[in-house]
Amino acid sequence: MSERVRIAIVGSGPSGLSAAARAAQLGLSHVLLERATHLSDTIHKYQKGKHVMATPSALVLRSDMEFGAGKREAVLDTWDQQAAALGIHVMYGAEVQAIAGEKGSFIVALKNGGQVAAETVVLAIGTQGNPTLLRCPGGDMGHVQYQLDDPGEYVDEHIVVVxxxxxxxxxxxxxxxxxxxxNTVTILNRSADFARSKPANVALLHEAAAAGRLTIRxxxxPAEVRKGELLLDTRDGQEIIPCDRIxxxxxxxxxRNFIEACGIAFTGPDREALPVLSPAFETSRAGVHVIGALAGYPLIKHCMNQGYDVVEFINGNHSLKPADEPILAERLASLPGQRSxxxxxxxxxxxxxxxxDVSPLQLRELLLDSTVRSFAPGEPLFVRNDTGSSLFAIAEGSVVVEIDKGDPARIVTIGQGQIVGEVGLISGRRRGATVRAGGPVIAVELSRTAALRLIATVPAAGRAITRVSIERQILQMFGSGLTREDIAEVIDSAEVTTVRAGEAVLTEGETGNDILVIRRGSMAVEKTIGGKTVFLSYLPAGSYVGEMALLDGLPRSATVRAAVRSEVIRLPGDAFARLLERKPDLQRKAMADMAARRDINAFIEGRKEQFSSSVDMYSETAQFLVDNGLGEATDVLLIDETLCIGCDNCEKACADSHDGLSRLDREAGRTFAHLHVPTSCRHCEHPHCMADCPPNAIHRGADGEVVIDDTCIGCGNCQRNCPYGVIRMDAVPPKKPSLLSWMLFGSGPGPGEAPEKWRKAHAASDEVPKKAIKCDMCSGIDGGPACVRACPTGAAIRIAPETMLSVSRLAKEE
Structure with missing residues (x-):
């Protein structure tokens, strides 16, 4: 079978169907080649009853086919009717094998032996036929599937969605x-963010989790697929859950193989890379165009607009602008320069x-979720200790980074083309420096969601951001007058590795000289003494380890393992050794750090025989603290039970400082020896509670405290995400009267928490607003944490990771 047309469109998904509809409306000879027996196989493969969204809502639909939010079945039925009414020429069972010829005279070869002659070809084949496979032991077992047709088919199963x-x-x-x-349904997310998902879907997911219908992990x-169960790598270690289906x-x-065989170039070698496209969707092979998900636009409305546009371009309408043009024009109108x-x-x-490496199409979509701003000389992009996790990319001009808050004259200049704010993006921590415009500056501020999506969908951009973040972390950590040029050799061969909780990154006795920098998470350092594992120290994010073997040439003197799921940067030892030779100041710093670690080793070794039981107590106490939150904490409340008299002044003081709602439960929590960890916030290095806060009500303060502000809407996401159970949703009590009114007239509740009777009466009420309650380290209150100030015996103390060693020693000595 052979025929000749003006346009051959391959694939009848939303983009291809819209392109064919436009061709039919313009009276252009065309054929829509679909390998399935029905239109829009992409939508057809959606699960039965799926609600199809029509986002973004602000974007005008430009297509001869109708589309609105609705059930999958209704959308498909509408398209079938309209395709017939428009007279779209569809060829079913037409799987394309090759495209030969040149613009104006292509031959499209079909698997069934037929051919189609076309002046131009539009590829709208999508990516659904090439899914990312589960790559772990057992990932090829029969109960792993990559498609869900009808959720109603599955009953009474443990199902894991990856x-x-x-x-x-x-x-x-x-x-x-x-x-x-x-069904018992669990969904796994390897990160703490749902960066690739629509906000509406994320909200529905958390709503279902709150109602107990599913579990979010x-x-x-997945670490290993087994019959009837699944081994998981979690933040805190490995865990087995029942699993009948994945x-x-x-x-x-x-x-890629097919696309490249068609003579089309890609933007890079990565598996996720996309074809090189012009603004008119034309590929590197003249006359062949690509639209839809294959062009980097996965949303249906975007795809349909592209289908309309590409046919207009082919038909000679070169003045047509994309449908998002008015939105972008409005956003860019305030910038200097009067550019289009x-x-x-x-x-x-x-x-x-x-x-x-971002295509014009991808950049347009990215800018819809970003802000392009101009800054006057000296105007701050952000200020030290500000909360914020957006990323700034400098398009024109340069910025200066005030690296020393005590000396504003100490600055580093970052020029055009580079980024700032990557630390907040990666760690979620407050801004570590003030960044100001060094002159007139134009910068793109990418929201956290937009930046994470960029990293996920454009591998080259992800690598560039990773390199910058590593480079700056190394410069900040080691100082010693180093420059980017000094560390270039080390950075070129640096590797970032994710380490599961409990996994060793260095093992005692092994050879090697690489340096490891803890990018995220924390590490515990252990040593075997007398056949027993003894805890030596804790290393929070921003620390490094491994210099001892590099400097003295001996085997590793201790084992270093992840206390929680972590990321480490592995710096090649040989390259780092050459850097030390060139930089004496850096070598002196490394020698001093090695001496400090040897002091810790000596402390343990010196008590090996005389205080063997005490050493055990020291090690076990330190491990207990790590297990109970210090592994990722910045501040933890401890109670010395040898001093505590049970007066509950700590709870009362906390309540009086926070509108009658205590942030801690003294009796709850775990105890080891005489150290008790009550139920109180740990102020984690990378707070899990901040992972999905719709109103962005959770922030870090100037002293590292994690605070929930008054914009809290009571959704409960933070409570569900906290692994330590230190957040509760509680009714907001009535405002307390003055102390005098309470004493003289008995007005309202007195000191401490709201009365138990009131709390029980309102706990289940929908009329009284709920809010998330957690320790904020008495942020904004003079004198520091009220729980510590109110303790009459000094039993309550707050510690940071750096002081854990001292606390463990104290426990040993007593």
């Missing part, structure tokens, strides 16, 4: 929607390093 994109979330929601099916990934929805990639949208896009792609 993947935190929209497809994974929607599958999890569908499987847990009907309680009568009795953050910072968790739905793996971890994304997909372009069918296209001119701004060219400038941003040309001037900003992390955008160099």
């Amino acid at each position: 993947g935190s994109g929209d497809a994974g979330i929607e599958n999890a929601l569908g499987l847990s929607a009907d309680p009568a099916q009795r 953050l910072e968790t990934s 739905i793996a929805r971890m994304g997909s990639a372009p069918p 949208v296209d001119q701004w896009l060219d400038l941003l792609r040309g001037n900003i390093d992390i955008f160099s």
Whole structure:
């Protein structure tokens, strides 16, 4: 079978169907080639009953096909009717094998032996046929599947959904929607953010979790698939859960072999890389165009607009602007220079390093979730200790970083094309420095969601951000007058590795000279003494280890293992040794750090025989503290039970300082020896409670405290995400009267928490607003934490990780 058309469109998904509709409306000869027996196989494969969203809502739909939010079945039925009414020429069962010829005279070869002659070809084949596979032991077992057709088919099963994109979330929601099916549904997200998902889907997911219909496991990934169970790598170690079925929805990639065989170049070698495209969607092979998910636009409305636009371009309408043009024009209108949208896009792609491999189409979508701003000389982009996790990319001008809060004259200049704010993006911590415009500056501020999506979808951008963050962390950590040029050799071969809780990164007795920098999480240092494992020290994020073997050439003197799920930067020892030779100041710093570690070793070794039981107590106490939150904490409340008299002044003082709601429970929590860890916030290095706060009500204060402000809406996400159970949702009590009114007239509740009778009466009431309650270290209150100040015996103390060694020694000595 052979025919000749003006346009051959491959794939009848939303973009291809919209392109065919436009061609039919314009009276252009065309054929829509679909390998399935029905239209829009992409939507057809959505799970039964799925609600299809029409986002972004601000974007105008430009298509001859109708589309609005609704059930999958209704959307497909509407498209079938309209395709017939428009007279779209569809060829079913037409799987394309090759594209030969050149623009104006292509031959599209079909698997069934047929051919189609076309002047131009539009590829709208998507990426769904090339899913990312589960790569762990057992990942090829029969109960692992990559598609969910009908959630109603599964009853009374333990089902694990792997993947935190929209497809994974929607599958999890569908499987847990009907309680009568009795499914136990768990969704795994390897990170703490749902960066690739629509906010509406994320909200529905948390709503389902709050109702008990499913379980969300953050910072968790499959380690091994077994019959009837699944071994997980979690933030705190490995865990086994029952598992009858795995739905793996971890994304997909372009069918690269086929695309490259068609003569089309990609933006890079990565599996997730996309074809090189012009603004008119034309590829590196003249006359062949790519639209839809294969062009980097996965949303249906975007795809349909592209289908309309590409046919207009092919038909000679070169003045047509994309549908998002008015939105972008409005956002860029206040910038100096009177540039058009296209001119701004060219400038941003040309001037900003992390955008160099981003296609114009991807950049347009990225800017819809970002802000392009101009800054006057001296104006701050952000200020030291500000909360914020956005990323700034400098398009024009340069900025200065005030690296020393005590000396504003100490600055580092960061020029055009580079980024700032990557520390807040990666760690979620407050800003570590003030950054000001060094002159007139234009910068793109990417929201955390936009930046994480950029990292996830453009591998080259992710690598560039990672390199900058490593480079700056090394410069900040080692100081000693180092420059970017000094450490270039070390950074070029540095590797970032994710380490599961309990996994050793260095092992006592092994050889090696690499240096490890803790990028996120924390490490415990252990040594075997007398056949027993003894805890030596704790290393928080920002520390480094491994210099002893590099400097003295001996085997590793201790084992270093992750206290929680962590990230480490491995710096090659040989390159670092050459750096030490060139930089005497750095070598002296490394020698001093090695001497400090040897002091700790000597402390343990010196008591090996005389105080063997005490050493055991020291080690066990330190391990207890790590197990109970110090492994990722910045501040922990401890109570010395040899001094505590049970007066509860700590709880009363806390309540009186916080509107009658105490932030701690003295009696709750765990105890080891005489050290008690009550139920009180740890103020984690990377707070899990901040992972999904819709109003962004959780922030870090100037002293590292994690605070929930008055914008809290009582959704409970922070309570669910906290691994230590230190956040509760409670009714807001009535305002307390003055002390005099209470004493003289008995007005209202007295000191301490609101009365138990009032709290019980309002605990389940929907009329009294709820808010998240947790320790804020008495932020903004003179004198520091009220619980410590109110303790009459000094039993209550607050410690940071750096002081844990001293506390462990104190426990030993007593």
